[in-house]
Amino acid sequence: MDLSLTETQEEFKKVAADFVKAEVPAHQMTQWYKNKQTYQPQLVKKAAEIGWLGMMLPEAYGGSDVSTMDCAVVFEELGRGPVPGPLFTSGILSAQMIFEACTEEQRKALLPPLCSGASIVVPAIADKAAYWGPEAVETRLSKTAGGYIMNGTKRFVFDAQAATSFLCAARSEEGKVVFLLVDAKSPGITITPHVGFFISVAEVRFDKVVVAPTNLLGSSGASWATLETALDKSLPILSAYQVGATQEVFDMTCEYTRTRVVFGQPIGRFQRVQDHCVD
CATH class of the missing domain: 2.40.110.10 (Butyryl-CoA Dehydrogenase, subunit A, domain 2)
Incomplete structure (x- = not known):
């Protein structure tokens, strides 16, 4: 099985990575989380303009009609911030629940504002x-x-x-x-x-x-079974977001072990430090 990213997915990944660097620099993100100011309207607005809200929904409802893998690639990079706010809760889970549970009339009324960030x-x-x-x-x-x-x-x-x-x-x-x-x-x-x-x-x-x-x-x-159907489509995206966050922590840790010098050598050369990185 070929699990390599397609050219389009590589492009999605680059756009998301550039977004994190430009809009969620580490010093700013730290302050947002420290002060519990994780809802930043400007981030939601920009994410909507790029097409990340409701991105797995059909275009007829304001979505981008991308695959689960395409969406996961984007959210893995967003997790590296981690970019705060309701991008998953509203843009993925609620979007899928409304799509699965609602009538056609409700979909047309509720989903476009959600995808645009208006709701x-x-x-x-x-x-x-x-x-x-x-x-x-x-x-x-x-x-x-x-x-x-x-x-x-x-x-x-x-x-x-x-x-x-x-x-x-x-x-x-x-x-x-x-x-x-x-x-x-x-x-x-x-x-x-x-x-x-x-x-x-x-x-x-x-x-x-x-x-x-x-x-x-x-x-x-609707019913609880409808929620479970929505979760089946949404949880892989949340998992990708969390993978991105943990990968970023791992990368930062490894970089620190290469640059922090003790007793004349990088701490990454000490076996116990290596054990912690592997664990």
Whole structure:
């Protein structure tokens, strides 16, 4: 099997690498992460102009219609920054979820603004800490005369402060997990950033938030199986991003072992240092 990059993929890789060097220099990126200012609107805007938001979607919806491998090449380079912000959460995962779950009318209404960066749709899925799967969804959706009322708390939401809307999982009165879009400015929504080592993560509370029936994804709110289909297409991109980040750390470490001199020789010549690099 030939795993070498195509000419087009090499070009994608170069463009992404140049973007990281120009837009996310190490000193600036360090300050953003230190101050927890990881949502930088100008980065999202430039990424949208290049075509990185929703890039696996068909062109009819504003995407670039590229393959998973093409997209992974780009995100591996973005991970070397690592470039912060909702490029994955909104531009990949939410984009795929909307594509898989929604009606054609909803796709045409929701996906072009997402791909252009005009809307940032952030997933808010699990309520329980340290749980995953349908059982982690505790947010309740109750019927009213004109639509629904939603109550619940999503404890770990990445890029919450960047969201123009949330793609939420909630449990209906029948006990089914459904998915819906909620405007981030709706009354009753409280976003509380986590403290400590968490970066770009917040708790999002929904207190008697009014939701219109048209905000359900698809004709009936889709299902957990729909999310899993979207994840199957999205997680390889997240993995590529993380590979880029770890490769950058490894490269920096190896460079340091070649240039840091102790007792008259580079520390990379010491066996114990070599062991750490290999591990």
